[in-house]
Structure formats: C-alpha cells, structure tokens
Amino acid sequence: MSLSRPVLALGAGPRVVADARRWVVGTVAEMGRDDLTETAELGVSELVTNALLHGSAPIQVAVRGTREHPRIEVRDASPERPVMPHSRGTSAGDHRPGNVDLDTVLDDLDLEGLEAGAFALATVGRGLDMVARCSEAWGADIEEDGKVVWFSPATQFAEDEGVAGVVSDLDLPRAETIDDPVTVHLLGAPGYLVERLQRHVRELRREVxxxxxxYGNAYPAAATLADLFPLLVPLTESRYIDAVSLSAAGRGLDxxxxxxxxxxxxxxxxxxxxDKADDFCRQEELxxxxxxxxxxxxxDWYLDQFAQQAAGHPAAPWQVPVTDPHASAC
Incomplete structure (x- = not known):
C-alpha cells in the first residue's frame, strides 16, 4: 500500500464534519493505526468545525508525517490566528476540560442531518481545548493565503488540559528591507508548475x-533540514514576485x-x-x-536562473513544452 495520502477537499454545511471524520478514520485504519482512531476522530471534528465557523473556504484535510507519527492538518483560506485555549479563559459547566467524556463528545459530533444552528450550538465551548487533549503536539501555521491547524493524535485522551499549542507565522522579510537587491527574470514559466513548486516547498518546510x-529525537535530520529551509523562502514565495505578465511567445508567464x-x-x-528533503521523505516513508x-x-531550471542571473548571465527562458494536466480540453 502506498503511504502517500491525498488531500480531502470539503464543501460547506454540517455534513462535512462527518465526512472528515470518516475519511480520517479510514486513513488511520489503512495505515494500521487503529490505536489513534478515537483521538484522530475527535480532533479533526473540532478543527473542521472551527474552520467552518471561523475560517474561509476552501477547507481541506490532510494526513502528513509518518506511520509512526502521523499528523492531521486542516487548512482554510483565512490567515486569522485561531484563539488559543490559554487566552480565552475556561469554559463553563460541562464544557470544562475535566468534565468531558470522550464517548459522549463523539456521540455529540454525529452531525449528519442537523440544522446549522444546532450544529454550531453542539460545538461551542470545546474547540481547541479538546484538540489539546487529543494530541501529542499541535499548533497552527499562518501563511499569506490562509492557515493550517494541525495535531499529532495521541494514543490516549488526556484527563487534564492537554499539551500547549504553538502558533507560527510565515517569517518573511518585507521586500523593502532586502539588501543588495537583484531582479531575476523567469521567462515563459508555466503557471501551474510555479504554483506546484511553491506548494511543494511550503509543505516540505512545514513537514520537516x-x-x-x-519528534526531534526520532528524526534528527528533520531539524537540520528545517534550519536550512530559509534559503528557499525568498526564492519561491509569491510575495517576492514583482511583476507577472503573459509571455509574448504564449509559452507561459514572465x-x-x-x-x-x-x-x-x-x-x-x-x-x-x-534533493536531500526528497531523500529524507523516501527514507522515513513520509x-x-x-x-x-x-x-x-x-x-532545476527555476533555481539555476537565480544563480545565473545574479552572476551576470542573461535570462534563459523555459524551453520544455508542457500542458497543464488540470486545464480543460477544448
């Protein structure tokens, strides 16, 4: 069985929480991690609920990490930081962490067929407090086009308040602070390959x-790779793109x-x-x-253009004809 996991795209409405639960439960079962079923099910239910109530479409669910240490991610298009449990105070009544029973919560979250109002009322007061209790580690990454809230499901539901979450922002310098700036021209670049490269770099950077x-002790190479990834950020992040125009030759973008x-x-x-990150992915079966x-x-062409042009060489356009596999046929 391939360990590569696809991404689940969600629609709108209360049924999508149940869809996400089923998909995650099925995924951890395929991985042979039935010991994570309950915490994974509850955690993803809470994160998808938060994304529906407070985030923006599109919403996606993914399973990353490794079989030994999987991580569940929920992405939405709002860059607004989530309200962390320690900053919003303790909820009242039966919603206090110490008064929550896991089986009862899972029953409550069987949301198929509920009206939107009842759906919202059934989930208010738990949210990230519950995620903290389902996790070995969890947090949120804020990016320029949205955020990813993630958790590594624990084998047992915590009886106390659980682990603290960590929020991190995309740490990019502002364009006007760049020292010794150089403008690199990437001629005839296929737009969908630019997007794929950007997405791949972001996902790998978050992964390592x-x-x-x-799990630094289990994956010491991950910490080393993570320290090097700032090299790639200014070369691939879209906020560094100063201008975009259609190529005169019709090959793609300049x-x-x-x-x-x-x-x-x-x-x-x-x-x-x-290349080293790819090797790490294969060796650790990410x-x-x-x-x-x-x-x-x-x-290889994209990054070589930066090095060549910074050294004074002229821009060399992308020469390989490609067809966007997602483009509609005429």
Missing part, C-alpha cells in the same frame, strides 16, 4: 519543521522576482536542499508526496 519540533544577491547566489544550495520528474526538471 514540525517533525523536528514534535515573472520578475526581487531577492537579495546573496539569496540568488545560494540558489544551487537550495536545489541541493530539495506521508508527503515527493517531486515527480517534471517538477524536478522545472525546479
């Missing part, structure tokens, strides 16, 4: 950082990216880092898709 944070000369000259090191041949070829 969270594995190092949560991009102008402003970075420091030092970052551009380090692009070959960044390419080596992606539940994250590694790059295919097309993305590897595009990444």
């Amino acid at each position: 950082r969270l594995l190092g944070f949560s 991009l102008s990216v402003v970075v420091s000369r030092g970052s551009a000259l380090a692009a070959r090191q960044a390419a080596d880092l992606l 539940l994250t898709l590694h790059r295919d041949d097309q993305l590897c070829e595009f990444q």
